[in-house]
Amino acid sequence: MTQLSWQDATIEWFGATTFRLQAKGLTIFLDTWLERPSVMPTFLRIDEVTHADYIFISHAHFDHLPGCDRLAKQTGAIVIANGEAINVLRGAGVPEEQLLPVAGGERIPLFLSKTRQDATGGKCRLAGGPPGAPPLPHSDLAVAEVHVWPSLHCLLPGQSHADIPDVMDTGTKYSGSSPYACTIDITRGMRYGLLRLGEIVPAERLDDGEKSFVEYVADTKRNVMSNFDGGQLCFSLLVDERTLCWNGHLGGYSAILQTIRPQPDVLIQAIAGRANIDGWPFDGSAAEAASDICRWLGQPQRVIWCLHDDAPIKPWRIDTKAATEMVEAVTKSRIHSLDHAVKVKVFPS
Template sequence: MEIRLDWLGCATFRLTLGETVVFLDAYMDRVPTAPKIGLSAKDVRRADFVLVGHAHFDHIAGAELIARNTGARIIGSHESCRVMREQDVAANQLLPSQGGERHRLAADVTVRVFPSLHSCTWTTGSLSAMEASTGDLGLCEDERAGVAARQGLGSTIGRRAETGDSAANDLRAHLATAVGSGQTGGPLAYLIETPQGSIFWQDTSGCWTGVLRELRPDVAILAAAGRGNLDGEPIQGSLADFIRIEAELLQPRTIVLGHHDNWMPPVTPEGGTDVSPIRTALAGSLPAAKLLEPGYMDGTLLLG
């Protein structure tokens, strides 16, 4: 079996596992000022499954079109499945999961579902992968809401955009129509197991360390955005530190990053996040691991 990976922007990927096509998230139809991917959800004609990491628009939007047009089944949280039902996706195409499930994707391919965590969006973190963020430890939810209010964080990331320019106006218009939920629904992480090896994927910068250290995948696809969430607390360090810790727990042979492009201007940096600090951190911590840096729609050979 030959296993190929296409990065489709943000945290969305397409895995081709022999004859089986699996989308990891589905968000390709982005704000018009974002770089073009080369594929739209409405144009996808071949898909067997869509795995949804969580229910925010920048991950789930597009899954409804792929499911309706191809008959693909969607694996995601109960909130993700609720959003899909509202979009007229048939109930028999939905596989609600919360962690602990194993689903068969093909005769010799399965996926295990694990509970995960979202990045700490209630407190600001640097858009630089190298700059450390500290503090905000041990807070209850009402205190975290107070932090968000003081820092001017709205209910959606889009409110961070400045008002008055065309890019911000485009973003607000996009957010008004994008399919998704204001709730994560409980982020999930996935381990896809094949005869050629295993692939771990998560679409946001959060993790339970006790889960990750037991998995040992051959390939790890890791989100590189926001302030990392380690066991429910914001990382006391940088994004590069967070990715390094995840990689040390997982010990993969190959690492791929996601969620680091300029997926939502004007909030995200032009040119995307500079991943050179992550590259340096990984080279120092796991020198034997290979960091793949594919462009959009590259069809990168992962395994096989």
């Protein structure tokens, strides 16, 4: 049998921050927003997915978590997510043994599904654990690993959703804010604004995208989510000697980003919104913030933008030109663009 290595790793993008990675025999989903509001294209239906080993969830919002419960129950994948997302999934009936709550700072060995099955049957070397805990393979049997880090959700560029432009330019500079501006504003905006859009705005004033969004979030049984992000997470996947870092929003803690080791060869970076650095609204543009993040992470060889394509509500898309030009001008990183549902190699040779 041919030994799989980092050179065989592939990635597919299904919109927003949802990706499928295949590496070392593992299939890993990054977020699970596959089936989206009706106005948006669906590139992969959940019932078309026949295998997944792990699901990493960046946070619990409507465009990241929905679909995770159905995908996990269908495939038996282990879900690695924050406590808010885990509680939502538990309430949706995902078995406890598939739920792995994290808060950032964890280093987790990743196993093939067969190895996990062997552990359940006592057919492989096991890790230690308390009596009654589900059997876990010994870390020596892992084929890859993931490091989880605390991160931050981006912020709104204005005082309210009404200030958001139709198309957000990553070159637009922002400055000033309330001294209390933080992700609490995002949570309140979700709970009392965005997720109540159908109650607040008369139906005749909603455009087609907004109508489809209202219908989507109203179906809480099928589309599980929370108004609270639960604590944004950043994931570093280590495959042999190569590392991919996935940061599903334009934010983070500078000290953490500067000390992540190993530094990534590939960075998947969300580029929407006003950057949230160290808990403060970033004074400057998304392009400048992304350039800082690239520098802090050691100038990854390849950068892949996400959360910049068409959306059902404003901003309807993100103009990444300024961010691409600045990152390539001030760092050694190079932007690698993906088309939806097209499988490509993850790591540059």
